[in-house]
Amino acid sequence: MKLPKNNKKTVALILSIMLLSIILLLSYKNFGGSSAAGGFIRQSVATVQGPLSKVSNGISNGLRGIFNFRYVVEENDKLKEENSILRKENALFLLNKAELEELRILSQALNYDGVPERNKVVAADVIAMDGSKWFNIFTINVGTESGIEKDDAVVNGVGLVGKIINSGEGWSKVIGIIDESNKVSFKVLRDDTLIGIVKGDGASGLVGFMLDGKASVIVGDILVTTNIGIYPQGIEIGKVSKVEFDNDTQLKNVTITPSVNFKNIQRVAVIL
Amino acid sequence: MKIRIVAIIFAFAFLIQGTLLNNFAFFGITPNLTLCLLIAFTFFYEDESAIYLALFFGIISDICFSNIIGVSSLGYLLVGFLIVKFRPLLNKENILASVIFGGLGTLVFNIFYWLLTNVNTNQYDFTYILSLQPLYVISNLIVMVLIYFTLINRVVRHRSDRYYR
Numbered sequence: 001m002k003l004p005k006n007n008k009k010t011v012a013l014i015l016s017i018m019l020l021s022i023i024l025l026l027s028y029k030n031f032g033g034s035s036a037a038g039g040f041i042r043q044s045v046a047t048v049q050g051p052l053s054k055v056s057n058g059i060s061n062g063l064r065g066i067f068n069f070r071y072v073v074e075e076n077d078k079l080k081e082e083n084s085i086l087r088k089e090n091a092l093f094l095l096n097k098a099e100l101e102e103l104r105i106l107s108q109a110l111n112y113d114g115v116p117e118r119n120k121v122v123a124a125d126v127i128a129m130d131g132s133k134w135f136n137i138f139t140i141n142v143g144t145e146s147g148i149e150k151d152d153a154v155v156n157g158v159g160l161v162g163k164i165i166n167s168g169e170g171w172s173k174v175i176g177i178i179d180e181s182n183k184v185s186f187k188v189l190r191d192d193t194l195i196g197i198v199k200g201d202g203a204s205g206l207v208g209f210m211l212d213g214k215a216s217v218i219v220g221d222i223l224v225t226t227n228i229g230i231y232p233q234g235i236e237i238g239k240v241s242k243v244e245f246d247n248d249t250q251l252k253n254v255t256i257t258p259s260v261n262f263k264n265i266q267r268v269a270v271i272l
Numbered sequence: 273m274k275i276r277i278v279a280i281i282f283a284f285a286f287l288i289q290g291t292l293l294n295n296f297a298f299f300g301i302t303p304n305l306t307l308c309l310l311i312a313f314t315f316f317y318e319d320e321s322a323i324y325l326a327l328f329f330g331i332i333s334d335i336c337f338s339n340i341i342g343v344s345s346l347g348y349l350l351v352g353f354l355i356v357k358f359r360p361l362l363n364k365e366n367i368l369a370s371v372i373f374g375g376l377g378t379l380v381f382n383i384f385y386w387l388l389t390n391v392n393t394n395q396y397d398f399t400y401i402l403s404l405q406p407l408y409v410i411s412n413l414i415v416m417v418l419i420y421f422t423l424i425n426r427v428v429r430h431r432s433d434r435y436y437r
Binding site: 013017023027041048129202263 | 287288290291292294295297300320327331332335336337339340342343345346388397400
């Protein structure tokens, strides 16, 4: 018996809703997880998004130079100054590096395992970003072929960006630290006994609290990662912009301005 | 308009949504091109193929950018269904109709999206999401107006219309 056209549409609609509901419920259960099919789709999309992202970044950087010329010139002068300071510091580090290399050779000769290996870093380009503010997730163009795994830390030139939540061949999904589900333990740079926890505030910023309600944290303090959790120690998170004592919880709450500009991330590095 | 051409338009919109458009964000928000195309094509044309395409690209978008798969597709399905239900009430040649559907469609989609994502994560405060709605609506309406001026001359006249030639 042939169904009338309207009934076919109704059946198709009901079947679509049922199928999507099943996928949705499975997705709630495996929050952030991925199947082989999902990995294949992401890999295919990442293959196309990579070149497109490069073109768009090229256009954006070109237009930025035209419309923000004065700002670009000022930034350039500031960077030149910073560069010369960093070159001098780098020269000192090179001397220390040579010394360190001698000590490492000596430790190997004496079979001493006390000095840990430095983390390997893989550079990556951001190829896609969700333009809405729902999930602070973006995709980078390196994945399992470079040794990237779930929970690897992601940084850029100024500070901590986030962590890897999923990776495959040629792609990885990164969740930013400004996402509310991503908590990071921090310490204050000037006094590493002052420790706390920070997370996204749901409005593209960071909020946190000090573990000690009497901690002497002040506005302007720079926060860095501790070695508690998945993030390596010493990566800059942001600067304290507000300190407030909550009488209900007896905790000192801090509002933090992230070091990283999450509206414009183009290149990141993954710490393996 | 042929479905394969509409599919290509949807695919192109999906690709530039996550790449090129982010460089021209409006206060950190980019227009939802898939939603705009869904509203425009469902409103202007009498068939529902745009809904199925939006459904497909909604799943792809969730796989790429979200932790929960299926939310976008259900949202697009809901908006598409409402457009089909209410399109006989408005004149498609009037730009105001596109603006009304664009604005309301954006609000419905975002509130529905917030409801489904907050069931599991309790991530965003509703008042914060509401405060962002004017930005979402304005950015989507700019795209809707551009689509209106592009498509209005191609609107299909119904075959049962006795003045159709």
